[in-house]
Amino acid sequence: NADVKYGEEMNYAITGIEPGAGVFQAAEKAVEEYGLDGWEVQASSSGAMATALGEAYENEEPIIVTGWSPHWKFAKYDLKYLEDPKEVFGGEETIHTMVREGLEDDLPEAYAVLDNFEWAAEDLEEVMLEITDGANPKEAASEWIEANEDKVAEWTEGVDEVSGDKIELVYVEWDTEIGSTNVIGTVLENIGYDVTITPLDNAVMWEAVATGEADGMVAAWLPGTHGELFEQYQDELVDLGGNLEGAKIGLVVPSYMNIDSIEDLDI
Numbered sequence: 001n002a003d004v005k006y007g008e009e010m011n012y013a014i015t016g017i018e019p020g021a022g023v024f025q026a027a028e029k030a031v032e033e034y035g036l037d038g039w040e041v042q043a044s045s046s047g048a049m050a051t052a053l054g055e056a057y058e059n060e061e062p063i064i065v066t067g068w069s070p071h072w073k074f075a076k077y078d079l080k081y082l083e084d085p086k087e088v089f090g091g092e093e094t095i096h097t098m099v100r101e102g103l104e105d106d107l108p109e110a111y112a113v114l115d116n117f118e119w120a121a122e123d124l125e126e127v128m129l130e131i132t133d134g135a136n137p138k139e140a141a142s143e144w145i146e147a148n149e150d151k152v153a154e155w156t157e158g159v160d161e162v163s164g165d166k167i168e169l170v171y172v173e174w175d176t177e178i179g180s181t182n183v184i185g186t187v188l189e190n191i192g193y194d195v196t197i198t199p200l201d202n203a204v205m206w207e208a209v210a211t212g213e214a215d216g217m218v219a220a221w222l223p224g225t226h227g228e229l230f231e232q233y234q235d236e237l238v239d240l241g242g243n244l245e246g247a248k249i250g251l252v253v254p255s256y257m258n259i260d261s262i263e264d265l266d267i
């Protein structure tokens with residue numbers, strides 16, 4: 001049985017990312033709900049997961065990772081999501097922008113830009129690919145902004161320039177959020193803000209915006225991935241709605257692997 005061999009070859013390990021990520025917690029839930037006895041979701045980082053995936057792919061070895069889209073890995077490698085008939089990972093998601101209460105009064109120009117911020121998965125993928133090919137995130141963001149002046153103009157339409165007001169955005173060092181936060185941070189800088197972007201753990205990121213310690217973030221995956229955090233903090237922050245549609249999380253494997261469903265791992 002090919003599946004038994006895969007399990008042994010992978011030491012019954014699913015290559016995870018940061019344990020605070022929604023996709024990590026969903027993967028642990030999947031192990032439980034699909035009765036994958038003996039399997040474990042290994043905590044790691046998004047960067048280490050990508051390295052492990054690249055190495056396995058080069059050697060055509062089996063690997064299962066906690067994955068998500070948009071992500072550059074689908075452009076670099078031939079990959080597939082494992083089917084999830086129990087829908088543990090949920091369906092299509094929207095990435096929302098959240099800001100602290102009072103931001104509209106304190107920094108109305110930044111509030112307007114963050115409220116207008118909206119782009120497509122392909123846009124973010126362009127930025128992510130540049131970064132994974134070695135570009136500094138800030139430079140990749142600036143390049144994308146220069147090449148997409150029309151889109152950026154819609155976010156800043158009617159917004160006055162400011163002179164050095166401070167704003168702090170928080171994010172997690174996931175590839176998607178490194179890309180999006182650098183782009184919106186640079187757009188704010190270009191209209192005159194003194195922008196700080198601070199990487200945090202997922203739960204701490206949500207808490208920072210809810211308590212007003214930070215001004216905002218563009219990294220809220222809803223309704224599923226960060227659903228519990230949203231429920232916990234929704235009364236303390238301002239939801240500015242979606243900035244990207246069609247996001248998704250799940251278990252991802254190379255297409256050369258001879259399995260299609262999470263259920264195939266129940267061996």
Ligand code: PBE
Pocket residue numbers: 017020021022023024067068174176202221225226249
């Ligand atoms: N991610 C990227 C995050 C949301 C953005 C899918 C790794 C998570 O699972 O929480």
